[in-house]
Amino acid sequence: MQNNLNNQIDILLVEDNPYEARLTISSLQDQNLANKLFHVDDGAEALDFLFAKGQYEDRENESNPKLILLDLNLPKIGGLDVLREIKANDKTKSIPVVILSSSKLDADVVTSYMLGVNSYVVKPVDFDVFSKAISDLGSYWMLLNESSVLLLLAKTRLVA
Amino acid sequence: MYQYVLGAVFGIFMAQYIYQMHGLFEMHFIAFIGSAMLITYQKWKLQIPLAVVVVLHHASFAYMQYAGYDKVYFTQLDFMSLQTFIIHVILASLIFFICGLWAYQFQAYSKTHIEQSFEIGKLQEEQLKKEALLQGERQFYEFFESAPEAIIVQDMDTGKLVDVNANAVKMFGFSKDQMLGKALFEMSPDKQPDEIISEEKAATTIAKAMAGEKAIFEWEYRDANNVPLITETRLTKLSIPGRNLLRSSIIDISDKKIAEAEIIALNESLEAKVKDRTEQLEVVNRELEAFCYSVSHDLRAPLRIINGFSKMIMQKEAANMNQAIRENMDIIMKNATHMGQLIDDLLDFCRLGRSDLTVKATDMNDMVKTVIDEVQSDNQVTLPEFQLHELYKVKCDPTLMKQVWTNLISNAVKYSRKKEKPVIEIGTTHCNGSTTFFVKDNGAGFDMKFSDKLFAVFQRLHKVTEYEGTGVGLALVHRIIAKHNGKIWADAKINEGATFYFTLPNY
Structure with a gap:
């Protein structure tokens, strides 16, 4: 599901496995959260998208996504490195990042939190559990949680 | 008269x-x-x-x-x-x-x-005395000459050597005449192996010896060919009135030093070897870790996809499917879930090999009660009667030990749930410096003929249709107990129940 690049993107999904991506998107659709979702296949593309480089040079990157769903095992640039880049950059570090991983390895979990991940979810094999986890995540981060991006926008408007 | x-x-x-x-x-x-x-x-x-x-x-x-x-x-x-x-x-x-x-x-x-x-008698006596004296002198000279160490006598007033024995001549390679008249540090390098200037070091040790203190030390000389001579030198002040003499007894320890150096080198090479092996092991461990990682990530993903798409079909197309197709879809999903469970258990099993034990004194009573509560809340079937005996405190890794109790107790619950009155007894005995715990149930039991398969990975003694399971639980228990240097065994009879025993050494 490719949205128009210049539309407002709410969720950035970084997932190399197209079927996994489809399952995730399908779960989010149930919550009507998939409309403003953008899917990229690898870490490099994710960073290009976020910082409007390479093939995304023309993207108006005024607004960041409200949520990044990040897989760990990615081609080119790994999930942990993508996370490091996001959290190291002032422009992107306020975006909530949720890691969706098959890996339960302690080291991955610890490193992710050290790098400032906002949530770490181990994808369950059982689809019901998986589906519920994804939709819960979507509704928490998109609907319940006060986004700093929105706050920031509101503030700039007030100043203006 | x-x-x-x-x-x-x-x-x-x-x-x-x-x-x-x-x-x-x-x-x-x-x-x-x-x-x-x-x-x-x-x-x-x-x-x-x-x-x-x-x-x-x-x-x-x-x-x-x-x-x-x-x-x-x-x-x-x-x-x-x-x-x-x-x-x-x-x-x-x-x-x-x-x-x-x-x-x-x-x-x-x-x-x-x-x-x-x-x-005449007097004269003869004197003669005898004189001869005895001469004999003694000769003997002492013999001692001096034939002493196994090199002996050098130095006049401290002039600083020159006044007498050297045969071994000194042999050791240093100078002639006796060449040596007499030299000073001792003239036959030493400028600096000793410990980088201290020879003359300074000699001065302090000589002062010590002249004060009557013990002065044994390692000293490097140079022989006539300027070859280093590593020695153990002992300085002694000689008590001859009116003369200021210092005796140096010198033992050549070059060979000993070489042997020592060889031993050190050998130890170092051994350490290097151990380090090498350790590194190799670490590499193997890392490979295993990577393997586990890929098992974790790459095997679970397809399963999730199989499971997910099946679910999606079931949700959206259920109306268009007949009963048989729905049942088949169900089987696909169940098996995918089961395989997921297998992978998770296998991962736990792999991870256990890498983790170190964190041993501390643990109250098994509290642990067992917690485990029973957890197991009971997971099983909505007939609750068994638990007979708990007082358990001894032991030193063990609490996280791993909880896994042991969880696996053994949930097994007991699982295999006794078809009984009318399931009873599970948990207790402990002390013997021969170790503590033995047991979990006894009155459930399905098993044939002791197959007891050797009990603790092997993926080995099961019951059909999945009778009792669910992956065959990893007891293998995991076995591995944890082995890690604690303990032992585990079982005793069972078909349809009469099974008792699992394990011992932990008293640390």
Whole structure:
């Protein structure tokens, strides 16, 4: 599901496995959260998208996504490195990042939190559990949680 | 005294004899036998009593004749004139004098002789002493020369060597003459192996030795060919009055040092080898970790997809499917879920191999109660009756030990749930320095014939349709107990229940 690049993107999904991506998107659709979702296949593309480089040079990157769903095992640039880049950059570090991983390895979990991940979810094999986890995540981060991006926008408007 | 009496008796005897012989001239010579015999006493004074008797005898006879006493007679002479008397006395005295002189000389000679003998004895004794002294000196020199260490004597007033033994000559390769007159540090490098300047180090140790303290130290010399000579040197101040001598006993420990260095090198190479092996092991471990990671990630993803898409089909297309298709779809999903469980268990099993034990004193009673609560809340089936005995406190890794109890207790619950009155007993016994725990149920049990398969990974003694499971649980328990250096075994009978025992060493 490719949205128009210049539309407002709410969720950035970084997932190399197209079927996994489809399952995730399908779960989010149930919550009507998939409309403003953008899917990229690898870490490099994710960073290009976020910082409007390479093939995304023309993207108006005024607004960041409200949520990044990040897989760990990615081609080119790994999930942990993508996370490091996001959290190291002032422009992107306020975006909530949720890691969706098959890996339960302690080291991955610890490193992710050290790098400032906002949530770490181990994808369950059982689809019901998986589906519920994804939709819960979507509704928490998109609907319940006060986004700093929105706050920031509101503030700039007030100043203006 | 009796010698003098004897002299007088001889005199009287001779006087009497001569008188009886009527004063025959020849008889007078016989009369001096007594005088001669007295010589043997070696005392000239013994002649005096004889002489007195002779004088008195002649004088009294002459007087009696002169007085006209007619019974006195002489054969040869009618009358003893004064002249005859004087001649008699002089002759007799002469003889007595000769005998006295003789006796005197005799005595004098024997005295000299004794003195000489004594003198000779003394001289001989002195000679013996002298020889003994020389012998001792020779022995000491022998000791000095043949000592196994090199010995060097240094005069501290001049700083030069004054004596060296054969081994010193051999060790250093200089001739004895070359060595005498050298100073000890002239045969040493500028710096010792510990980087201290030789002269300074020598000064401090020499001062120590001269103060009478123990001074043994390692010292490097240079021999005649400038080859390093590693030694153990012992300095001793020699107590010879008036001289300031220092003895150095030197043992060549170059060989020992080489051997030491070899041992150190060997140890280092051994350490390097161990390090190498450890690194290899670490590489293997990392590979295993990577393997586990890929198992975790890559195997689970397809399963999730199979499961997810099946679910999606079921949700959206259920109405268009008949009963058989729905059942088949269900089987697909169940098996995908089961395989997910297998992978998760296998991962736990792999992870256990890498983790280290964190051992601490643990109250097994609390742990078992928590585990029972958790197991019961997971199983909505008939709750078994738990018979808990007091459990001993042990030292173990609490996280891993909880896994052991969880697996054993949930197994007991699982296999006894088909009984009408399931009973699970948990207790402990102490024996031979270790603590044995047991979990006993009255459930399905198993055939002891297959007990060797009990703790192997993916090995099961029951059909999945009867009792669900992956066959990893007991393998995991076995691995945890083995990691604790403990033992695990089981006892069971079909349909009568099973008892699992495990021991933990008392740390």
